[in-house]
Amino acid sequence: MMASLTGLALGLQLAWATRLGVSGAMAQDQLTVCEFYNKTCIDQVQATPIQIPGQARDYSTCVGNETCPSHQRHTCYTVWSPTQPESVVGGAVTGPPFGHPTGRRVKMMGCFMSEDTDCLAQDSCQDRTDLNDDAGHFFCCCRGSMCNSKFEWIRPLESAESTDTDPPAEALDRTDLTVLAFVSVAVVVVIVLAVLVIFCVYRQRQVATYTASTTLSPEDPRQRIDAPPSPKLIQQEVELLEIKARGRFGAVWRGKMGQNDQVAVKIFPLPDQSSWFAEQEIYNLPRMNHDNILEFMGVDKRGEGLQQEFWLMTKFHEKGSLCDFLKAHTVTWEQLTLIAHSMASGLTHLHEELPPRGTLDMKPAVAHRDFKSKNVLIKADLTACIGDFGLALIFEPGKPCGDTHGQVGTRRYMAPEVLEGAINFSRDSFLRIDMYACGLVLWELASRCQMSGGIVPKEYKAPFEEEVPHPTLEQMQELVVNKKTRPIIPEPWIRNPVMSELVSTICECWDQDAEARLSASNVKERVKTFRELNSASNPVNNLQGRLDHQRNMANQLDRPSNGHTPSTTTPINVGEQHEMRPLLISAQNGSGVIANGDVLS
Numbered sequence: 001m002m003a004s005l006t007g008l009a010l011g012l013q014l015a016w017a018t019r020l021g022v023s024g025a026m027a028q029d030q031l032t033v034c035e036f037y038n039k040t041c042i043d044q045v046q047a048t049p050i051q052i053p054g055q056a057r058d059y060s061t062c063v064g065n066e067t068c069p070s071h072q073r074h075t076c077y078t079v080w081s082p083t084q085p086e087s088v089v090g091g092a093v094t095g096p097p098f099g100h101p102t103g104r105r106v107k108m109m110g111c112f113m114s115e116d117t118d119c120l121a122q123d124s125c126q127d128r129t130d131l132n133d134d135a136g137h138f139f140c141c142c143r144g145s146m147c148n149s150k151f152e153w154i155r156p157l158e159s160a161e162s163t164d165t166d167p168p169a170e171a172l173d174r175t176d177l178t179v180l181a182f183v184s185v186a187v188v189v190v191i192v193l194a195v196l197v198i199f200c201v202y203r204q205r206q207v208a209t210y211t212a213s214t215t216l217s218p219e220d221p222r223q224r225i226d227a228p229p230s231p232k233l234i235q236q237e238v239e240l241l242e243i244k245a246r247g248r249f250g251a252v253w254r255g256k257m258g259q260n261d262q263v264a265v266k267i268f269p270l271p272d273q274s275s276w277f278a279e280q281e282i283y284n285l286p287r288m289n290h291d292n293i294l295e296f297m298g299v300d301k302r303g304e305g306l307q308q309e310f311w312l313m314t315k316f317h318e319k320g321s322l323c324d325f326l327k328a329h330t331v332t333w334e335q336l337t338l339i340a341h342s343m344a345s346g347l348t349h350l351h352e353e354l355p356p357r358g359t360l361d362m363k364p365a366v367a368h369r370d371f372k373s374k375n376v377l378i379k380a381d382l383t384a385c386i387g388d389f390g391l392a393l394i395f396e397p398g399k400p401c402g403d404t405h406g407q408v409g410t411r412r413y414m415a416p417e418v419l420e421g422a423i424n425f426s427r428d429s430f431l432r433i434d435m436y437a438c439g440l441v442l443w444e445l446a447s448r449c450q451m452s453g454g455i456v457p458k459e460y461k462a463p464f465e466e467e468v469p470h471p472t473l474e475q476m477q478e479l480v481v482n483k484k485t486r487p488i489i490p491e492p493w494i495r496n497p498v499m500s501e502l503v504s505t506i507c508e509c510w511d512q513d514a515e516a517r518l519s520a521s522n523v524k525e526r527v528k529t530f531r532e533l534n535s536a537s538n539p540v541n542n543l544q545g546r547l548d549h550q551r552n553m554a555n556q557l558d559r560p561s562n563g564h565t566p567s568t569t570t571p572i573n574v575g576e577q578h579e580m581r582p583l584l585i586s587a588q589n590g591s592g593v594i595a596n597g598d599v600l601s
Contacts, residue, residue: 031145032076033065034077034110034148035149036064036109037062037106037110038063038109038110039106039107041269042063045057045058045062048246048251065146073120074112075141075143076109077139078106078140079106079108081104107137107306119141121143122141122143124150125141128155138151236258238255238256238257238263238313241253242254244320250266252265252266254316255313257297264315265312266279266314268309270307270309270310278391279389280312282366282392283389285394287360287361290345290346293387297315298313299313320378321377321378322339322343322374323372323444324374325378326373326448331445331457335382336445337531338531339382339384340442343441344438344520344521344524347438347524348520348521350365350367351367351431351519351521353365353395364397366389366394366395368386368392370390370408370410371441372413374388395427401430411476412462412463412471412476413436413440415433415436415437417429431519436509436517439508442505443463446506447460447461449499454495455493466488486510489507
């Protein structure tokens with residue numbers, strides 16, 4: 001049984017590391033679907049204070065079905081306790097928050113990558129171990145979709161059989177008693193030695209998790225969860241004060257470290273341990289420190305067993321994410337360009353590959369892969385910094401991207417090639433996916449900007465939220481890929497000589513042709529030009545000439561090496577809509593420019 005538990009711990013790490021962000025993109029042949037249940041997640045949801053009276057708690061991230069990757073040898077598993085049901089309401093056991101519908105004290109259910117032939121040979125989920133040999137939990141695994149929904153403990157035959165056939169103790173002579181005593185002592189010694197060996201192995205793994213190791217050189221560090229990059233351990237006590245957000249990989253708390261330092265604490269449950277490792281790896285890259293990259297402060301590990309949690313601490317910013325900031329505030333043109341320029345500076349640093357210089361190591365290029373306004377934090381001085389690197393991808397020079405799943409991220413911000421599943425697995429392709437999302441974030445900023453010339457901000461809405469509040473992958477494919485729709489561009493934006501240049505930059509970021517999109521450094525330089533023009537005594541003078549020069553420089557930098565000249569988006573106006581027609585349609589009633597459809601999440 002002890003060997004089974006060790007196999008479970010290793011298997012859970014590998015299984016959870018393969019969970020996909022978008023299940024609809026997987027191959028349709030030989031898929032295994034398992035029932036998913038996470039008691040730790042349910043407990044965290046129940047412990048979270050309800051912000052709006054009467055609002056129901058959301059348990060969708062804690063229960064449901066999980067689809068296993070078809071290219072792995074996956075089985076389904078269940079871990080449960082033999083104690084009585086957690087709660088019975090009206091004579092029937094209910095689901096969350098009262099417990100698993102079976103009435104059992106289920107701890108975890110889901111996919112389990114296993115080379116164990118016992119799991120691969122089981123069609124039903126059954127535990128046949130002796131309860132006395134287990135630490136209060138049952139574990140079973142099986143092959144086949146939803147085979148873990150029905151699970152049971154079957155008493156071993158050795159325990160069920162009667163021992164009446166054993167000879168009475170009186171019949172044992174003195175020699176037999178001596179042999180029995182010797183065997184008993186030997187068994188005890190073997191058990192003690194086994195426990196010591198297991199304890200030593202466990203301690204070594206703990207040390208490997210927390211201690212820097214300069215000799216590790218895994219072939220793909222992003223897929224190794226038993227040899228993560230050296231963590232920056234927190235030496236001070238951290239006190240959790242209030243929960244600020246809950247996302248796909250855990251919850252974010254405001255905490256206090258030491259006497260005065262406020263920190264943001266991102267808490268990953270055990271199933272998402274691989275995301276904890278992945279985000280550390282990005283923060284620990286050489287020369288990642290930057291004013292517009294969220295400041296990393298360290299990690300910690302709390303709890304034991306299935307209740308174990310993994311903490312990641314960063315600097316806390318009171319204004320929160322750009323999304324939250326725009327919901328509560330409008331911005332002036334000066335504030336818009338300040339936020340946009342610092343955001344583009346952070347994205348430029350992330351995308352850049354910096355060669356070795358003196359004693360400084362090389363910094364590889366990194367693609368964020370989940371860039372959105374919720375992952376851009378606003379500092380006290382209204383500059384921005386980029387965080388949340390759980391899905392980020394590192395590009396080692398001279399090495400391929402590997403077998404990376406491309407269709408990840410937030411559906412609302414997915415580029416056409418991601419939705420279509422037609423990604424070219426190269427560094428530039430992934431960086432241009434980030435730039436599509438950057439265009440949407442710039443649009444969010446512009447939608448909350450107040451300027452002269454009739455530019456009045458409306459209530460904040462995320463990209464495509466007005467058309468499809470909760471889009472599916474299929475809806476996004478229809479809207480962005482087939483209809484080539486983009487968010488609404490109001491006509492006053494186009495008439496304003498300064499805002500129209502920002503519109504042009506936005507459209508060149510979300511261009512349908514990935515190779516035609518601007519790079520982060522181009523966006524940074526363009527917004528810098530906007531700021532300089534705005535600070536001049538007459539911002540309209542020489543506007544078109546300076547911006548045309550900036551755009552020509554951007555096109556030179558963006559031109560692919562194969563000689564293909566990407567298409568560029570000229571300043572949009574109501575009378576020139578040729579190739580932009582799929583994106584923008586002039587309203588006949590003069591109310592502005594509207595999008596001809598929308599979808600994403």
